[in-house]
Amino acid sequence: MNKVRVATIWLSGCSGCHMSFLDQDEFLMELAKLVQFVYSPLIDVKEFPENVDITIVEGAVGNEEQLELIEVARKRTKQLIALGDCAVHGNVTSLRNALREGDQAVLKRAYLELADTTPQIPSEVTPLLKKAHPLHEIVEVDHFIPGCPPPASLITYVLTELLAGRKPEMEGKAKFG
Amino acid sequence: MKSVRLTIDGRAVEVPDGTTILDAAMANGIKIPTLCHLEGVKDYGGCRLCLVEIKGSPKVFPACTTPVGQGMEVTTNSDRLKEYRKMALQLLLSERAHICSVCVANGACELQSLASELGVDQLIFERDWPELSVDLTHAYLVIDRNRCILCTRCIRVCDEIEGVHTLDLMLRGKETQVVIDLNENWKNATSCTGCRKCAKVCPVGAIYVKGEALSSTKDKEVAKFITERRRSAFE
Amino acid sequence: MVKEITINPVTRIEGHAKVTIFLDDDGSVKDARFQINFFRGFEKFCEGRPYYEMPSITSRACGICPVSHLIASAKACDALVSVTIPEAAVRLRRLMHMGQIIQSHTLSFFYLSFPDLLFGMDADIEKRNIFGLIESDPEIAKNGIKLRKFGQEIIERLAGKRIHSSDWIVPGGVRWPLTKEKGERIAADLPEAKNITISTLEKFRNMLQRFDEEIEHLGNFPSNYMGLITPDGELEHYDGLLKIIDYQGEVIADSLDPTKYKEFIAEAVEPWSYMKFPYYKPLGYPGGSYRVGPLARLNIAKRCGTPLADEEIKEFRKFGKNGIVESSFLYHYARLIEILFCLERAEEILSEPETYADRVWAKAEVSRSEGIGVAEAPRGTLIHHYKVDENGLITWVNLIIATGHNNVAFNRAVTEVAKKYVNAKKLTEGMLNRVEAVIRAYDPCLSCASHSFGSRGIDFELYDADGRLIDRNSR
Numbered sequence: 001m002n003k004v005r006v007a008t009i010w011l012s013g014c015s016g017c018h019m020s021f022l023d024q025d026e027f028l029m030e031l032a033k034l035v036q037f038v039y040s041p042l043i044d045v046k047e048f049p050e051n052v053d054i055t056i057v058e059g060a061v062g063n064e065e066q067l068e069l070i071e072v073a074r075k076r077t078k079q080l081i082a083l084g085d086c087a088v089h090g091n092v093t094s095l096r097n098a099l100r101e102g103d104q105a106v107l108k109r110a111y112l113e114l115a116d117t118t119p120q121i122p123s124e125v126t127p128l129l130k131k132a133h134p135l136h137e138i139v140e141v142d143h144f145i146p147g148c149p150p151p152a153s154l155i156t157y158v159l160t161e162l163l164a165g166r167k168p169e170m171e172g173k174a175k176f177g
Numbered sequence: 178m179k180s181v182r183l184t185i186d187g188r189a190v191e192v193p194d195g196t197t198i199l200d201a202a203m204a205n206g207i208k209i210p211t212l213c214h215l216e217g218v219k220d221y222g223g224c225r226l227c228l229v230e231i232k233g234s235p236k237v238f239p240a241c242t243t244p245v246g247q248g249m250e251v252t253t254n255s256d257r258l259k260e261y262r263k264m265a266l267q268l269l270l271s272e273r274a275h276i277c278s279v280c281v282a283n284g285a286c287e288l289q290s291l292a293s294e295l296g297v298d299q300l301i302f303e304r305d306w307p308e309l310s311v312d313l314t315h316a317y318l319v320i321d322r323n324r325c326i327l328c329t330r331c332i333r334v335c336d337e338i339e340g341v342h343t344l345d346l347m348l349r350g351k352e353t354q355v356v357i358d359l360n361e362n363w364k365n366a367t368s369c370t371g372c373r374k375c376a377k378v379c380p381v382g383a384i385y386v387k388g389e390a391l392s393s394t395k396d397k398e399v400a401k402f403i404t405e406r407r408r409s410a411f412e
Numbered sequence: 413m414v415k416e417i418t419i420n421p422v423t424r425i426e427g428h429a430k431v432t433i434f435l436d437d438d439g440s441v442k443d444a445r446f447q448i449n450f451f452r453g454f455e456k457f458c459e460g461r462p463y464y465e466m467p468s469i470t471s472r473a474c475g476i477c478p479v480s481h482l483i484a485s486a487k488a489c490d491a492l493v494s495v496t497i498p499e500a501a502v503r504l505r506r507l508m509h510m511g512q513i514i515q516s517h518t519l520s521f522f523y524l525s526f527p528d529l530l531f532g533m534d535a536d537i538e539k540r541n542i543f544g545l546i547e548s549d550p551e552i553a554k555n556g557i558k559l560r561k562f563g564q565e566i567i568e569r570l571a572g573k574r575i576h577s578s579d580w581i582v583p584g585g586v587r588w589p590l591t592k593e594k595g596e597r598i599a600a601d602l603p604e605a606k607n608i609t610i611s612t613l614e615k616f617r618n619m620l621q622r623f624d625e626e627i628e629h630l631g632n633f634p635s636n637y638m639g640l641i642t643p644d645g646e647l648e649h650y651d652g653l654l655k656i657i658d659y660q661g662e663v664i665a666d667s668l669d670p671t672k673y674k675e676f677i678a679e680a681v682e683p684w685s686y687m688k689f690p691y692y693k694p695l696g697y698p699g700g701s702y703r704v705g706p707l708a709r710l711n712i713a714k715r716c717g718t719p720l721a722d723e724e725i726k727e728f729r730k731f732g733k734n735g736i737v738e739s740s741f742l743y744h745y746a747r748l749i750e751i752l753f754c755l756e757r758a759e760e761i762l763s764e765p766e767t768y769a770d771r772v773w774a775k776a777e778v779s780r781s782e783g784i785g786v787a788e789a790p791r792g793t794l795i796h797h798y799k800v801d802e803n804g805l806i807t808w809v810n811l812i813i814a815t816g817h818n819n820v821a822f823n824r825a826v827t828e829v830a831k832k833y834v835n836a837k838k839l840t841e842g843m844l845n846r847v848e849a850v851i852r853a854y855d856p857c858l859s860c861a862s863h864s865f866g867s868r869g870i871d872f873e874l875y876d877a878d879g880r881l882i883d884r885n886s887r
Contacts, residue, residue, distance in 0.1 A: 012452060013475070013859075014472050014473060014475040014859050015426055015475040015859045016472075016474075016475020016476075016478065017475065018475070019475045019476055019519075019574075019575050020574070022519070022560070023561075023564060023574055025558075025561045026554070026557060028542075028546065028557065029546050029550065029553065029557070032543045032547065037541075037543055041423055041425075041428075042423075042523065042524070043423065043424070043537070043538075043540075043541040044423045044424065044540055044541065044845070044848075045423075046419075046420070046421065062450060062452070092452075092469065092472040093452055095469075096452065096453045096456070099456065099457060102457075105453070106452070106453020106455070107451070108456075109455050109456040110456070110688075111681050111688070114679070115679050115680065116678035116679050116680065116693075117678060117680035117697045118682070119681055122683050122684065122685060123683045124683045124684040125447065125448075125684060125685065125686055126450070132452075148472070149475060149575050149576065152574075
């Protein structure tokens, strides 16, 4: 039997959604029999592969690198899942959107006002986007699993449904926060 | 009193004339989602979650402010209504900073649990971020206008139950906000009795008692309870 | 000639980083940098929020060590309301933090680094991960899963939720006590967790003989060390005083009040990373840099303070000069010892009746304009510093994150490893994995450090001296 090809991506989030994924505990061992992880921070593949069946994305899109990655991932993926509130609607990552010129405001505070030696806004790094975006503002998303983080049981439910070829039914199950 | 016969979701029911569709449904165990409705105070028809269909009309009607009529055929849960309700929630959720994860009402919020119940699992609109004020001046009552959904439950309990009308609305459209007296800090509000009813009935994390778990301090039955006690006292 | 090699993203670490290796004209390694490419800005966007929301907001900096943030944040808030929290609340916060250290250290050891140890640094990349471990050694994998689960369940049983259980810890204590019944359930699972840890330590000790080279060359360098310890000099994660020692174990500073950190810790910025560089002020930057985390804590402490961990630390010290262990590779060892310590301490806490007292929350109003909270997170000293207006709305925030303290050390470690292993003329995947492995040894939590996370697949790139891309090797 060919294993289902699954990728997981961390964008701008706290890793809590990936931790909740790991909180599936012993089910991970079952999962490993059914799926092959082809790209993930947990494995050492450095380039997003072709022909991915399911890509699970944690975090909002916050910088230019992430923008590029999510677009590549979308093109190479059949079903894309937004995992957790940051990916779904921006959540805490998007709090900077509330500030006027939020990208500059957060950088100034951290690297000019709160630095003691050589204060400067790092310039040789990937620039932040003006705003942090939920995934669906950038690419088409097939399934949303809200939550901060979504409970492990909900992740298991969605994966089980998708692996069985069914559409997960989120009414009464999905919950923000 | 004259009674009226109608059907709700195909079920024949009989209620006194003048009853709202919402009350008629609830009296017969049919659940219609609501947010601004609060038993014990006048209905406002603001949140549009209780929309229902009435046979013969292409329009939809808020069940909380529409009285029953003889022979009415009411539908409370069609696909169209589901979509409309989800849309109403979408609009509410994107209007202000409703970040459930870091909200004091996380887990005790009617907006959050309704979104879950109705299957709202994403935000389709870009969030607006109004810069509204948080008033932390009162000894124990807090208002965070960034989390307000303008359901006016607080205003109605303050006016109709406590009878002091400390709270009201200011400005219009998306600028609208709940103010205290003539837009005072809460600690300077001379009309406020500090009764906490506003905090108990607020469905979200906009008005609450500082330091207390909202799951234990929220109590929207308080308005109904007081109204019923008053009625029985006069009888 | 090749000028630069990039590893992006560094994988099997908690966060997104990239390593750039700079080469001399002859292809030898000149320098290397550990860079963080993302940033979220907690220090700014918390402004204007009520102080008591800070534990909940700032713990979202990190999904791996949210409890450490909850604790540092709540301690800063305790200071704002000027209370001494009830004894039972201290015990329960400690217990929760132990759950978090157990799960976080387990994640680092079993899920991220163990595949390198078991399969070797040059193993097939398809195999070299937790899923490879599940396939080829399901028993070990299962042990890792169980131990992590045990840690997470401590948190869940106390606070109701495993990750971001942010409404339990509050300024002034915790919201509700631990019931005897739940305490007993944790205690019932404890022996198995302890057995797993003991057998893993044994296995690891035996494996160490095969890793002479790694111990010697994976980031083995002298440095200063900083961490909290108890007044008696024992291992401490919740409270205590800061101590800084040098590479020989000589005391640089002792009994420092962590809430006065501004007097002795400062931060520098480099243009090429979003992670700042903290240092000990009197020694300047970068000379005042130091290492933090499990290795540093064990180097600083006189002893752990629990019987089994105290036996183990003796073995650990044998790898050092004057008892000071310098090899970054041995962070793994230190981490296992800390898991054992936390299990022993948790057992003690659970067995004492004071833990189950009803009084767990001292309610008070904001009465100070400034509050500082410091704790030892799994990865090192974590500092939260807030200022509020007269009503308690946040006006200013400074966070110094555990992983950040190691920033200078990361750069030193990757440079050392790159110099030893990377050969630009004959680049292999295993060479670069060794660079990544030394980073894994520190278990950096970059989600915290940049107050964010990110990941991007690419590759390493080879440039000529004029900056032209001459080769691009995807992995």
